[in-house]
Amino acid sequence: MSELDAVLARIDADLDPSLERLFDWLRIPSVSADPAHAGDCRRAAEWLARDISGLGFTAGLEETAGHPIVLGRAPAPGKPRVLFYGHYDVQPADPVELWETPAFEPRVATLADGRKAIVARGACDDKGQVMTFVEACRAFKAVTGSLPVDVTLLVEGEEEVGSRHMPGFVESRRDELEADVALVCDTSMWDPRTPAITVSLRGLVYEEVTVKAADRDLHSGLFGGAAQNPIRVLAAIIAALHDPQGRVTLPGFYDGVPEPPADVVEQWRGLGLTAETFLGPVGLSVPAGERDRMVIEQIQSRPTCDVNGIFGGYTGPGAKTVIAAQATAKLSFRLVGAQDPDRIRASFRAFVRDRLPADCEAEFGAFSSSPAVALPYTMPALKRAQQALTDEWGREALAIGSGGSIPIVGDFKRTLGLDTLLVGFGLDDDRIHSPNEKYDLTSFHKGTRSWARILAALAQA
Template sequence: MANLDSVLGCLDLNLDRSVERLSALLRIPSISTDPDYREQCRLAAEFLVGDLSAIGFTASVRETPGHPMVVAHHEGPENAPHVLFYGHYDVQPVDPVSEWKTGPFEPVVESRLDGTRKIVARGSADDKGQLMTFIEACRAFKAETGGLPCRVTIFLEGEEESGSPSLNPFLDANREELSADVALVCDTNMWDRETPAISTGLRGLVGEEVILRAASRDLHSGYYGGAAQNPIHVLSKILAEMRDETGRITIPGFYDDVSEVPDDVKKSWQGLDFSAESFLGDVGLSIPAGEKGRSVLEQTWSRPTAEVNGISGGYTGKGFKTVIAAEAMAKVSFRLVFDQDPDKIRAAFRKFVEDRLPEDCEVEFHPHGGSGAIQLPFDSPLLQKARQALSDEWPKPAVMIGMGGSIPVVGEFKSRLGMESLLIGFGLGDDAIHSPNEKYEMTSFHKGQRSWARVMAAIGEG
């Protein structure tokens, strides 16, 4: 604890210098999606390699067909756990430039009337400010103790904002080097300004396009109406039958691999400052439409879904055309949780449709991606260590939350490297990432550094 206290003190003392280092990185316009900024992306990678080398990491720029990766290693105490820290140095384009109050790549620290401060620049929150919180924690450990409390590999990507085309081949080619006991992913948010969060679950996804055909051509609805099968009717009926009156999915076997969230976790969610009315009210809705008896947070974080994302058939142009369409199409997606198998869910859905198909109809399916959910065990010792470390730093205890969407790299770490991830970030919902005037709270940057120092110390205790 004495060593940790000195490290935290070092971070406090050197906050202004850490802001200067972050500002130097923010000045580099590393826009990965625009070929005109290719050299700037390399410059950002080289900057990070230089900074990591300066504090004792063995760091290098790694070539890819696209923008380079940064990989850095630092040894830890004998038998100490090995962590892989992931972030990305590339940023989104800045358009529309006219809406920026200051230059997108001219970082400024702005003070508010209440004394709080924010760092304004493209990439300040997504993800340069976030990744620098970890590097600064490592810097303070080296300055105060001469080493790190655990073995650390840092992996920084340069194409996250442009679809990560080089990521999977790089992971496959460097599997042994990048594999660790756990991945630390910083590209996430806190629950609110005083409550840190660890994202323990990311829902998976299955996408299916269904084309249902009946007659050999579109038919006159007066001449054939009542006698001919209407594929729009058939498909609509099948889709409607996927849910019962309570909101449960009726596809046989759909819930076979769905576990219940532990009661203590549900209780912690109930204690969060969350309003279903406000959440839905922001988009003009008011009544939760999912499974009855489930809270909105349960519905979006820990329950699977079946959603129709698009449906079409027949004449949809201007005016009116009285036809019975020859075919109807729908795009359907499933969000998966826990141990649900994407292939099993896809097969169950297809059988569900085929079992309800009239004799005069045929169906064709087209898959559109499939990935399993990511769920960190709620009783994971590393999760509990990290949760306590964050709680020791912030005004309110850390909460374990879910995420309705997905972070692709987390799934790749799991499937390709066999590694679980701790998702710990210090962004806020109003940081305006991907938008003009992106900002990162000074509190997030400062206490983020201190938080990572506490997390690393806790992990290093074994």
């Protein structure tokens, strides 16, 4: 039995205890967006630091002005060096009433098609994914007494709220974080049987805008007709953000958006991602983006604008005849190519201000701001990792684009000069950010085995 086979056998034998460890972590409601959960975020960080301390890591918490960062070092002089990144924070569980079982009481459920899955907030995004890497390290340590490569582990607690403190942290600790390649486990497979490495990520600009009119809520019987209604103003602004062809109307929005070469488009066409296969599972059937683009373009290579939330006026049960003093929307822009986050934010704010009628003003809040990232197809680690994944899953691992945004990848490149290998085992039906988030047991188990194979492959570099 080769060393790798022994490590894989160990992972198989250790599956139940590894699940128990993940469940322990999932029980901590580390919701970074809610200040009431700050203590839970710290507990989740401490849990991980303690857990990896048993695997040869020197690990501790690095304080920030927000939630702490877990930093672990397992040096292996002379060996290739990897910098693994993940996050321990999770999305809020709301609407909580739509969870079949409580969000922070993990369980293994059997899906309608017989698949088994871990159900909990964070099961996939990102605690479950992080633990595939940690468990692979644990198996190496158990079987060989050490890790096959030099590992720095960096797990933050603010990914879901814009990773505010990561760029500064990476900048200030650049010497300690030196490596040959960065690894991130926060992405998806192509489908439940086909592994994938993500080679491009969309950027993200997230804005909150509040439109204000009267200095108080008004009775619509007395003032209706004459008083400006901020919900109506906000609705008109949101409605104006797209034209009938589904294009975003912000001036300069498409500056820097590249057209993919014809052969790449042809390749995409060959993947057969249809509205039916992609949208059907969530109850939709017609792509809602730019009319002249394929679904795969709409979700990967084209920029978007989405309203993520809106509220104003009376939102309780029944009727209240009020004209609200203000209304708020949360919007995000997914960016591609060379789109500039700062210019798009400025363009959005000007767009809003240009459309404010008399008596209205707007206030803005800025959250994420990251450009798109594209990784070089020629990365040496890419081919090794692809082969390792292909060996594990028995199907050729694809190099794909992702519609999501992982801002840290751009920082790793800019600050550390590092390319990032984005390997993840999420699936489209994982309901991340939604009620009943899950992570297939197969993703967890074979994901752990995949990392073992990838670490072994990288060790031979």
